[in-house]
Amino acid sequence: MALIVQKYGGTSVGDVERIKNVARRCIAAQKAGHEVVVVVSAMSGETNRLLKLVSQITDRPSEREQDVVAATGEQVTIGLVSLAIQAQKRKAVSFMGHQVAITTDSAFSKARIKSIDAEKIRAALKKKHIVVVAGFQGVDEDGNVTTLGRGGSDTTAVALAAALKADACEIYTDVDGVYTTDPNVAPAARKLDRISYEEMLELASVGAKVLQIRSVEFAMKYKVPLWVKSSFTDDPGTLVCEEDPSMEDVVVSGIAYDKNEAKIAIRSVPDVPGVAAKIFGALDEKNIIVDLIVQNVSKDGRTDLTFTVGKADLVKAKDVVRKIAKAIKIKAEDVEMDEQISKVSIVGVGMRNHSGVAAKMFKVLAGAGINVQMISTSEIKVSCVIHANYTELAVRELHTAFGLDKPVSEGVAESVPLKG
Amino acid sequence: MALIVQKYGGTSVGDVERIKNVARRCIAAQKAGHEVVVVVSAMSGETNRLLKLVSQITDRPSEREQDVVAATGEQVTIGLVSLAIQAQKRKAVSFMGHQVAITTDSAFSKARIKSIDAEKIRAALKKKHIVVVAGFQGVDEDGNVTTLGRGGSDTTAVALAAALKADACEIYTDVDGVYTTDPNVAPAARKLDRISYEEMLELASVGAKVLQIRSVEFAMKYKVPLWVKSSFTDDPGTLVCEEDPSMEDVVVSGIAYDKNEAKIAIRSVPDVPGVAAKIFGALDEKNIIVDLIVQNVSKDGRTDLTFTVGKADLVKAKDVVRKIAKAIKIKAEDVEMDEQISKVSIVGVGMRNHSGVAAKMFKVLAGAGINVQMISTSEIKVSCVIHANYTELAVRELHTAFGLDKPVSEGVAESVPLKG
Secondary structure: OOEEEEEEEOOOOOOOHHHHHHHHHHHHHOOOOEEEEEEEEEOOHHHHHHHHHHHEEEEEOHHHHHHHHHHHHHHHHHHHHHHHHHOOOOEEEEEHHHOOOOOOOOOOOOOOEOOOOOOOOOOOOOOEEEEEEEOOEOOOOOOEEEEEOOOOHHHHHHHHHHOOOOEEEEEOOOOOOOOOOOOOOOOOEOOEEEEEEHHHHHHHHHHOOOOOOHHHHHHHHOOOOOOOOEEEOOOEEEEEOOOHHHHHOOOEEEEEEEOOEEEEEEEEEEEEOHHHHHHHHHHHHHOEEEEEEOOOOOOOOOOEEEEEEEEHHHHHHHHHHHHHHHOOOOHHHHHHEEEEEEEEEEEEEEEHOOHHHHHHHHHHHOOOOOOOOOOEEEOOEEEEEHHHHHHOOOOOHHHHHOOOOOHHHHOOOOOOOOOO | EEEEEEEEEOOOOOHHHHHHHHHHHHHHHHHHEEEEEEEEEEEOHHHHHHHHHHHHHOOOOOHHHHHHOOOOOHHHHHHHHHHHHHHHHOOOOOHHHHHHOOOOOOOOOOEEEEOOHHHHHHHHHHOOEEEEEOOOEEOOOOEEEEEEEOOEEEEEEHHHHHHHOOEEEEEOOOOOOOOOOOOOOOOOOOOOOOOHHHHHHHHHHOOOOOOOOOHHHHHHHHHEEEEEOOOOOOOOOOOEEOHHHHHOOOOEEEEEEEEEEEEEEEEEEEOOHHHHHHHHHHHOOOOOEEEEEEEEOEOOOOOEEEEEEEHHHHHHHHHHHHHHHOOOOOOOOHHEOOEEEEEEEEOOHHHHOOHHHHOOOOOOOOOOOOOOOEEEEEOOEEEEEEEHHHHHHHHHHHHHOOOOOOOOHOOOOOOOOOOO
């Protein structure tokens, strides 16, 4: 008998029929002899409806009160899922975050889980209940309701799996697994049977939003075997797990892209100590996250500094940069912004033991006539910033070049789209 | 400086604009120098939407899980009202039932409040916050969410006022006070400036649903001065308070009617001990509440037994009665049901010191050609069951006969309808 934590996202509980379907799946797992804990999100559209109400009241909401409103979405779902399980003649009990002491810090709207008291859940499991827990929400040490940020239910599920020492954590979603890349962009994309935590982290952080990045970090830290599965099929899905030697045979596991960044270039920056610190310090003060940074070698005591930020932060970032540019006497025309960019990344633990991977990537892109504007590498990832128009072309060319295309005989039946 | 508990019902917080209006009213009370605690209901329609979701899942929901779903309505409102107050530059903080330990028994969907820990509220008031508390919901001793039944937010408000020893509890609704009767039925109905707890209880229990009956019992027990006011006007409203001698000058304070009962008559019941006990015992076992009971004097060792039950319980009651009738050998045709009835009641503490009030009621009804089918009296109330067709006529005739019509000069401007 195994202990399994299942998590169903908003689409999987999007209406009454789907909720009944989730109940059937939980019961099937219990009938197969497992203890079952289910984590659910708000019904799809519900969190947006609630946040819209908030925005109609005020455009600068206190995050404590916003969390009080937003947390109701998951509360509705746990009640309905429990009722659906009971209607199918099995025992079920629902718990909100505070009822099982999913204790977080007090960073409302993006709280982090600090501890979970698994006792109440264990007691309910012992009584043969399917335990239904609200995702996304927790409680701080003063008893205030907190939420974990978008996609936070994934993290709730993994944290519960870790606290309960569960045998597996299954994330049910509207795709049937993790793909080598977005099948909407590259029809030859293949579903992966397995992927390492590290690769998944890199893929998640570069735009493949099938799992919340924090949930993968959590799973890696506590070694929770994490399955990504579809709630609408019986496909085994993708297992996200610890790296094993066989994984290194594959050089590139997946290709991701991100169109949500913008590039800021500052030309002719005086190449003296402290200038970069000034610029990035000021951006940090405004909570603007900088992704890639490239600084060219100096020429005549001046250098070019280029970096990317999220498109949503571009207006704020412009203000900061223009102010500093003025202070260090850089001409306005030497500050350039570009929103027409995208970041394409190849990811694979096999890169550690294979040389020439980056060089091959540049060659493939050059072969397709695509200019590389910025480059960033990590141990298991190479990212290139290119013009946004060439995103899809780059993804397809790289997918083929690194041997990820599925065999032609497999057909197109399984090309369920990957969100991202 | 007074401590005031204000309660706003679903209509008063029915949309974003109305929520902003509620915020303005709370702030006005604070600016007038008071400490303000606000209790709010779910936005109008919200509880029904949630219960509809439940009914789509199952027609026999576990009440524990149903309460988990239903309690979210109030949670949304406390967040939004707090945000609206903050948007108007005043401090506010929201609390759910469990956060201020509104401890109830475990009778899900109709729980009763056992205790409230007012410390957290007092601390927030000291910090100049307007404190916004979710009505309708509590928590039992095992930490389960409970709800108090329809209209339960009134009870939350009065219980909080009692626990905080508040100077007043103001119930804001869509009517501007308690009326002598339903102005939709009798346009001459007058708004009452004051009414005693006891009279309000009798009026509430006979169909004037302006206040939940339990909230009035609570207010009477803890002597909480209770105001019924409109959230849309500045009318002073009606004060529900302890009886004082001047109230007894008025013989009849109000007239209520109830069309939600049905009558069951059993003819030729053997007039032997234990028959009535058998019938009403069986009804009680099925949780059917019997209102009026009339048994005529015996004739030839047989008697007629007539009683009323809620229309919603009629089908269940029929089954019970037919079964017993068969057992004690009463012919099927001797069991009669009648749904075409209504109960009209006159209420007033002045009855205690005035004789002939019931007789006058019968005379008025007879004068209007209305046959009285059943009669029930208490110290401050006389109820008559009549044919439903004559309800409005009876109410108007009694209203005039007992001197309740407003002076003609008052016009019709204030005839805001009384719910019921």
